[in-house]
Amino acid sequence: MIKKFLFSTLIALCSISAVNAQSKVKETNKLEDPDNLASQYFSQVMGVAVDATSNLKLYKFIYEWIGTPYRFGGNTQKGIDCSAFTKAIYDKVFNTTILRNSRDIFSMVNPLPKDELKEGDLVFFKIKSRSITHIGIYLGDNRFAHASSSRGVVISNLNEPYYSRYFYKGGRILDSVKDELIEE
Structure with missing residues (x-):
């Protein structure tokens, strides 16, 4: 019973880690996207x-x-x-x-x-x-x-x-x- 609980908890933690890793990859891709960088730059420099x-x-x-x-x-x-x-x-x-x-x-x-x-x-x-x-x-x-x-x-x-x-x-x-x- 304890093994099943620990195994279930481990699977849940791995799933959460995988979701977090995917969202970090998406965020990194978003930050590295040239159009997004340009948008951020012009927003800051031009105040628009x-x-x-x-x-x-x-x-x-x-x-x-x-x-x-x-x-x-x-x-x-x-x-x-x-x-x-x-x-x-x-x-x-x-x-x-x-x-x-x-x-x-x-x-x-x-x-x-x-x-x-x-x-x-x-x-x-x-x-x-x-x-x-x-x-x-x-x-x-x-x-x-x-x-x-x-x-x-x-x-x-x-x-x-x-x-x-x-x-x-x-x-x-x-x-x-x-x-x-x-x-x-």
């Missing part, structure tokens, strides 16, 4: 929750441009403005050609309120003007990447008083615009 569903190409592109100085009319890493930065993202990350000016880009979107924005959507601002003067790309968690005239390419929060004050609308590129690009 990057997960498995996120577009890592988008975050990698933005990371490579962070700190690029602002230059009106610029479109290189020596200096870039907000619409050129957004255009470059759409060209390189989404394989979509958009217009060069923030007001013109707004004509290519389906306007959205702030609470319906998804990663990759656009955010538009009317800064001390009646017309759109600034654009960025939404990343999630109220954060967006843009070329700030005072700080260059940065990630900011839509809830910061400055951006909250001047936020106009969000927008998602219209399917008809994407369809036109496919036909060309």
